[in-house]
């Protein structure tokens with residue numbers, strides 16, 4: 001097997017089970033190609049772990065096992081999946097919810113690979129060519145361990161020839177309708193990079209409906225398929241969804257429809273968020289709860305938006321539309337934006353504007369998105385609830 005030797009002094013980090021092998025920590029190695037297995041060793045040639053090469057951002061690859069004798073074969077993958085399955089038993093038995101994450105990358109022991117269950121239809125996501133090299137072993141292990149009607153896949157790395165889509169089983173007609181907290185959502189597993197729903201926000205959606213929606217006017221910015229609007233509409237006075245993409249209108253209307261809500265009773269704007277701020281001010285629109293869940297990076301009119309640099313502008317824009325004692329639900333899934341910096345940015349922005357506020361709560365990933373104890377970026381989702389008293 002190939003070897004990669006750490007820089008002197010880096011061994012503690014990996015002995016302490018940091019799962020991502022970072023390129024800058026490597027002193028020397030054999031030629032490492034995507035998918036290669038290698039032994040990670042200290043500068044004095046002591047074995048630490050067996051890893052695979054799968055380049056993602058700063059990472060060269062991921063640790064697979066700390067047992068020098070363990071072989072990386074189908075049994076290995078079956079064993080990891082069986083453990084993950086055991087920990088997900090609860091999620092198979094939640095009343096009114098039939099979609100959840102079955103296997104969450106490094107949190108479940110294999111970085112670069114996730115598996116979601118949408119009511120029996122599994123979606124496998126490959127984050128590097130390296131993990132994709134194990135595709136046939138992994139698919140075979142999935143069929144041995146998990147129940148499924150069909151399996152789909154998406155590649156999250158750039159490659160000209162490798163296609164996403166159907167793998168095996170009984171192909172359903174899309175969209176399929178999944179249920180979460182007694183709310184229905186349309187899902188596509190074979191259409192572009194997104195599925196129609198972000199499963200990691202399920203507890204935030206529930207919290208919105210149960211605590212911040214009743215008799216309120218809700219504004220949902222970056223609304224995509226309207227998932228936050230649809231669950232809030234069950235309790236709210238009205239919902240308003242704003243998204244730049246044309247497709248968002250029809251997808252949002254369909255999600256209202258399958259929940260028995262007439263989309264004509266709700267507002268949907270296909271508009272840039274910053275243009276909407278101006279529009280809403282001009283028309284004196286105001287809201288009691290504003291959800292802000294933007295992408296980490298976006299382009300608009302030749303300008304780029306980055307949550308790290310520009311989130312404060314979303315907050316100041318939203319504040320101008322927020323009623324007294326209204327709530328801001330502020331979310332980011334940027335793994336490099338720490339909760340501490342996110343909270344500091346929020347507090348600083350609110351203080352600069354001069355409003356009085358309470359930080360009501362902070363939410364993160366649900367339990368099925370199992371995180372890695374020694375790898376902070378795996379807790380990428382941060383959602384802060386702020387009530388502004390004025």
Ligand code: SAH
Pocket residue numbers: 196197198201221222223224225226227228242243244245248271272273274293294295298299300305
């Ligand atoms: N909040 C959504 C997910 C957002 S995905 C949910 O919970 O399901 C990001 C969305 O932001 C995409 O639908 C994209 O079209 C939209 N978007 C990107 N830039 C935008 C902008 N400047 N104004 C409004 N929407 C934007």
